[in-house]
Amino acid sequence: MGETALLIFSFCMQTAIGLMLFTTLAKQLHQDRSFKPAAIAAAGLSIIGVLASLAHLGQPLHALNSLGNLGSSWLSREVLSSGVFMGIAVSYTLLLYFKAGGEALNSALRWAGSVVGLIAVFSMSKLYTMASVPVWHSINTFVDFFATTIAVGALVFLALSFKELQDADKRIYGFIVLATVIIQAAAAVPFAVSLGLDGMAAQASAEILRNLSVVIGLKWLLILGGAVLLLWPALQQAAVKANSGPGLLYAAGVALVCGQLIGRYVFYAAMITVNIGLT
Amino acid sequence: MGQYGFYFDMAGCIGCKTCQIACKDKNDLKVGQLFRKVKGFEGGNYPKPWIYYLSISCNHCKNPKCVQGCPTQALHKLENGIVDHDKDKCIGCRFCIWNCPYGAPQFNEETGRISKCNLCKDLLEKGENPACVDACPMRTLHWGELEELKAKYGAEAVTELPVLPKTALTNPAVLIKPKPVALTNDFTLKED
Numbered sequence: 271m272g273e274t275a276l277l278i279f280s281f282c283m284q285t286a287i288g289l290m291l292f293t294t295l296a297k298q299l300h301q302d303r304s305f306k307p308a309a310i311a312a313a314g315l316s317i318i319g320v321l322a323s324l325a326h327l328g329q330p331l332h333a334l335n336s337l338g339n340l341g342s343s344w345l346s347r348e349v350l351s352s353g354v355f356m357g358i359a360v361s362y363t364l365l366l367y368f369k370a371g372g373e374a375l376n377s378a379l380r381w382a383g384s385v386v387g388l389i390a391v392f393s394m395s396k397l398y399t400m401a402s403v404p405v406w407h408s409i410n411t412f413v414d415f416f417a418t419t420i421a422v423g424a425l426v427f428l429a430l431s432f433k434e435l436q437d438a439d440k441r442i443y444g445f446i447v448l449a450t451v452i453i454q455a456a457a458a459v460p461f462a463v464s465l466g467l468d469g470m471a472a473q474a475s476a477e478i479l480r481n482l483s484v485v486i487g488l489k490w491l492l493i494l495g496g497a498v499l500l501l502w503p504a505l506q507q508a509a510v511k512a513n514s515g516p517g518l519l520y521a522a523g524v525a526l527v528c529g530q531l532i533g534r535y536v537f538y539a540a541m542i543t544v545n546i547g548l549t
Numbered sequence: 550m551g552q553y554g555f556y557f558d559m560a561g562c563i564g565c566k567t568c569q570i571a572c573k574d575k576n577d578l579k580v581g582q583l584f585r586k587v588k589g590f591e592g593g594n595y596p597k598p599w600i601y602y603l604s605i606s607c608n609h610c611k612n613p614k615c616v617q618g619c620p621t622q623a624l625h626k627l628e629n630g631i632v633d634h635d636k637d638k639c640i641g642c643r644f645c646i647w648n649c650p651y652g653a654p655q656f657n658e659e660t661g662r663i664s665k666c667n668l669c670k671d672l673l674e675k676g677e678n679p680a681c682v683d684a685c686p687m688r689t690l691h692w693g694e695l696e697e698l699k700a701k702y703g704a705e706a707v708t709e710l711p712v713l714p715k716t717a718l719t720n721p722a723v724l725i726k727p728k729p730v731a732l733t734n735d736f737t738l739k740e741d
Contacts, residue, residue: 326642327640327641327642327661328639328640328641328642328643328656328658328660328661328662328663329639329640329641329661329662330640332638332640333640335620335621335623335638335639335640336620336621336640336642337620338620338621338622338638339619339620339621339622342617342618343617343618343619343620343644344618345618345619345620345642345644346620349620397618397644400614400617400618400648401618401644401647401648402614402647402648402649402650402714402718403647541647543646543647543650543652544650544714544718545650545651545652545714546586546588546603546605546651546652546712546713546714547588547590547712547736547738548738549711549712549713549714549715
């Protein structure tokens with residue numbers, strides 16, 4: 271598979287955006303905490319993502335040319351929104367680290383980062399659904415990208431903020447992640463059924479997916495298992511008002527991140543472009 | 550100025566690939582790169598097997614997905630409908646390769662950019678024909694304003710074929726006079 275750079279870009283950027291979303295949510299719930307590690311990770315991951323996207327280009331030094339068609343190209347829009355998000359994530363981290371900004375500015379940056387990040391995820395989804403690649407022509411592409419953003423973002427946020435949230439009720443995060451991956455799994459079923467009924471390029475993609483069925487099974491096991499592993503101890507803790515160690519949380523995070531990474535690999539591996547004789 | 554396009558007479562094509570080679574030579578294309586391709590399709594059974602060839606390049610579509618998606622505007626439409634490529638703007642993102650349903654844009658690893666058929670616009674400016682058109686020994690390839698091509702060949706020509714992506718996707722500026730067997734859905738791509 272020759273799209274490793276794009277896999278790294280999309281996954282890191284979506285994780286960073288998810289981190290920003292959950293930092294914004296958590297600050298609404300716990301205003302006295304700073305969630306610095308999550309902010310640093312969001313900035314770092316967005317930088318890694320942008321660097322990976324440059325590595326994909328044949329002419330990385332001319333990357334700014336990619337802003338030249340905002341009027342009609344979703345790729346231009348994706349580049350702009352991802353770049354602005356990276357700028358916001360890095361600015362937010364620097365302000366937090368040097369304690370330079372007031373809470374009003376920090377809050378504005380968090381909200382702006384969340385909104386711009388969601389626009390970036392929408393643009394990423396849209397550009398893939400616009401391509402002449404039938405396996406990507408589906409609402410499933412949107413669901414997959416937003417689900418990765420939310421589920422991986424939540425897990426990485428919780429893992430990085432474990433100390434700050436040790437005494438907090440984490441059920442809301444567990445419920446959000448579980449609901450997200452259930453929607454993701456539910457969207458995958460009609461998608462898989464309809465793909466085999468489409469044209470030749472779609473059927474060629476369906477054949478690749480059939481050959482990867484064990485890998486896809488592992489993906490769902492890890493994603494759904496990770497979500498349950500996150501929610502279960504959160505429910506237990508709430509019931510007995512006790513706190514357990516971070517072991518299960520880290521295990522849930524690793525499972526879910528690996529599951530979504532496998533999913534993204536499959537997403538690119540199944541790419542077959544419509545062509546002459548392959549309609 | 551009207552939209553330029555190609556006309557291809559499939560019934561006359563013998564699959565010699567002279568057009569493909571003339572194009573490759575004219576554009577000095579590297580191994581693995583082809584702006585014009587001749588593809589063979591076969592089917593049927595003894596005693597009625599059949600084969601036909603399709604010579605196709607960039608179709609200089611009226612609604613080109615490559616132009617719409619290109620983030621740099623390196624790919625753009627000229628006044629005469631040619632989909633041209635500005636190599637100085639191209640960043641080699643290869644999004645056009647995902648977008649074009651005809652496989653027209655070709656990535657060059659050495660330059661880190663894509664390139665594609667521009668209907669030999671330099672030859673057209675000199676009053677000459679595109680290299681592929683002049684090279685065809687069977688005179689099956691023609692070019693011109695699409696409306697004129699339609700007026701001249703339209704009665705026998707089609708734009709939709711089972712081996713081609715749906716024209717509604719990009720509205721390609723190409724007319725093809727098909728062999729009757731080219732209208733069948735049961736085909737196999739012939740190996741080169």
